[in-house]
Amino acid sequence: MFAEDYQTTDFGDEGPRGPGEERMQKSLFEKYGGFSVVSKIVLDLYDRLLDDDDVGPFFDEIDMARIVDHQTKFVSSLMGGPASYSDEQIRRMHAHLEIHQLHFDKLQSLLRATLADHGVAPGDQEAILAAFEARRALVTG
Amino acid sequence: MTIAAINEQLLRAIGVGVALLDLETLRLRFCNDTFRGWFGEMEVGSNLLEQFGDLDVEALRAALTSEGRYATESTFRLRRRTMTVAMDFNRALDEDEPIAVLVCQNISRIKELESMIDSYSAMVERNTREIKREKEQVEKLLLNMMPRSVYEEYKTFGIVTPRLYDPVSVVCIDFIGFAEMVTEHEPAVIVSELNDIYTAFDRIGEQFGCARIRAVGDLYIGVAGLPDPTEDHAQAAANAAIRFMRYLHQRNASHPIQWSCRVGIASGPVVGSVVGVQKYIYDVFGPAVIYASRLRYMAEPMTITGNGAVVAALDNQFSATEAGTLALSGESEEPVFRISAEQMRAGQEL
Numbered sequence: 001m002f003a004e005d006y007q008t009t010d011f012g013d014e015g016p017r018g019p020g021e022e023r024m025q026k027s028l029f030e031k032y033g034g035f036s037v038v039s040k041i042v043l044d045l046y047d048r049l050l051d052d053d054d055v056g057p058f059f060d061e062i063d064m065a066r067i068v069d070h071q072t073k074f075v076s077s078l079m080g081g082p083a084s085y086s087d088e089q090i091r092r093m094h095a096h097l098e099i100h101q102l103h104f105d106k107l108q109s110l111l112r113a114t115l116a117d118h119g120v121a122p123g124d125q126e127a128i129l130a131a132f133e134a135r136r137a138l139v140t141g
Numbered sequence: 142m143t144i145a146a147i148n149e150q151l152l153r154a155i156g157v158g159v160a161l162l163d164l165e166t167l168r169l170r171f172c173n174d175t176f177r178g179w180f181g182e183m184e185v186g187s188n189l190l191e192q193f194g195d196l197d198v199e200a201l202r203a204a205l206t207s208e209g210r211y212a213t214e215s216t217f218r219l220r221r222r223t224m225t226v227a228m229d230f231n232r233a234l235d236e237d238e239p240i241a242v243l244v245c246q247n248i249s250r251i252k253e254l255e256s257m258i259d260s261y262s263a264m265v266e267r268n269t270r271e272i273k274r275e276k277e278q279v280e281k282l283l284l285n286m287m288p289r290s291v292y293e294e295y296k297t298f299g300i301v302t303p304r305l306y307d308p309v310s311v312v313c314i315d316f317i318g319f320a321e322m323v324t325e326h327e328p329a330v331i332v333s334e335l336n337d338i339y340t341a342f343d344r345i346g347e348q349f350g351c352a353r354i355r356a357v358g359d360l361y362i363g364v365a366g367l368p369d370p371t372e373d374h375a376q377a378a379a380n381a382a383i384r385f386m387r388y389l390h391q392r393n394a395s396h397p398i399q400w401s402c403r404v405g406i407a408s409g410p411v412v413g414s415v416v417g418v419q420k421y422i423y424d425v426f427g428p429a430v431i432y433a434s435r436l437r438y439m440a441e442p443m444t445i446t447g448n449g450a451v452v453a454a455l456d457n458q459f460s461a462t463e464a465g466t467l468a469l470s471g472e473s474e475e476p477v478f479r480i481s482a483e484q485m486r487a488g489q490e491l
Contacts, residue, residue: 035261042257043250050222057221064223068253069260082264 027080028124035081037118042068042075045114054106058097078131087138094139104140108132158245162189164205164232165239167198176245179219179226189243205232205241214248225252287415287423288352288368295415301423303414309366310378310451311425312351313405313433314342314385317442319359326398334398335359341388342381350374351381354425362433364425367413375454378406382445383459383482389443401443405436406480407469408450432469436477439467445480452478459483 029038046068050056059067076083085093111132115125142150152159158176160169167189177183183192190196193215204211209232216225229244283292287301295301316322323331339356342363346352351365363381366374382404393399409429416424432448440446448469452461460483466474 039254039257039261043253046253050220060221064253065256065259068256072257072260073264076261076264082261082268 028120028128029076029079029081031124032079032118032120038075038079038081039072041114041118041120042071044118045075045111046071048110048114049107052106052110055103055110058099058103078128087135090135091138097139098141099139101136101140104136156247158226158243158247160243160245161235162230162241162243163238164241167241170235170240176243179217179224179245179247201230205230216252222249223252224249288413290368291413291415291423301415303412304368305410305412305427306367306370306425307410308374308408308450309364309370309411309429310351310374310406310408310454311411311429311433312363312365312378312382312385313407313430313437314361314382314402315437316359317401317403322398330398334396334400338389338392338400341392342385345384345388346381349381349384350377354423362425362430364411364429367411367425373454375406375408375451376456376458378408378451379445379447379455379459379480379482382406382480386443386445403437403440403442404445405433405438405440406445406447406451407432407436408448408454428470435467435469439464439477440479447478447480449475449478452480455480457483 032038032041049071050059050067073083073085075081077085108129112125112129115128116122120128153173155173156175158173158179160172160176162168163170169183169185169187169189171185172180172183180192183189190198196213196215201211201213211230213228214225215228216223218224225248227246227248229246231242231244233240233242280292283295287295291301339353339361342361343353346363349365350371351363352367353361353363355362363378365371365377365381371377385404386402389400389402407429409427409432411425411427411429413423413425415421436446436448446464447461455461459480461478461480463476464479465477467477468474469477
């Protein structure tokens, strides 16, 4: 008698959403196939880093597991995967290293080449590299 | 080219490190290019232990003597790369001399992958924990807004079906002079007082099975008999209402701000449903809510007024006295009652 105006309330598949909230955009991490593809990018970047005589020496005394862990989180966080660092964490992690603009530039070009070789579209490369560039001041002295 | 020459060339070129060792002395007799690439400083004639100091020689000799083979791993740095090599020793004879054939496979990539999976799974596990925590927070918030059974229905089916509950008992309370109190006191003071009172009401409601469904300003509404029907919904509502007032009496005795309420209780049907799609809320509405709300206007300060239906369902713990008539539904006037607790009369004026 008093329920006529109240139809079943349907929240849809996504559950309740706030007003104006759009369907969440896929991260680049997901777009490029998640961990199975990103892992290849990580290992390729790892190879290039160690072979590079400008950036490589930073890893001379570092345990392999730590370098791989670092690279995995680094690439994941840049691509919107399951890792994220606050600016303060990034600053603290690099504070003891003498990273110059040259090193940063070198890593940037290695990253660009790696992404390109793994089929990351130019627009997405730019987005990832922009995220990288945004942290320049946090790590370079 | 002879077969032997082809064999040797093949052996030199393959991506597996191969070396021949004198079994007695463990000195290197031969190694291929891959082996030399990894362990460049080893010359033919040098002792294996110079390169692999941590090799368990005893175990190696024992295994080669008994089973004829021995397997181990070795990790070393090649430039700045950490290399891990799986080493497989096999006993053989070279023109009647006992030798060991050492075959080395580069398993660095596997080790790197293992490290990466460790790293990734740690990240995913941490995220999963965070998501779980957030989910619990959301669940807690939603459970504040709707009964658990309604929440479970929403979680399972994504929808909540409006439902008629008949009968239930609704308690409606407001405070006399609330508008003046709000202007007289600091907002923070009023909010903190209301928080105190509503928290106590919630606790009492929980104890007696009369859950809050709404609190808007000074209006507090609780309902008994929902979502699980109970026979004693009227008792539950009356018990809660009596305790609400008893709590206020006790509180007033020790607090500077005095709160005086009036209470309406009504039994009847209600509909429970989630209303709204984006700004959704679980709401209970219908005759019992409207009646209880109207009945409270008939109540003197710190008394309870109820309709006939609720009084009919109360046992002898409570007493009801007629307190006039009210047009609750439609035009016809019906009697309303003042409800009080029998056992509390002697000690406490309610």
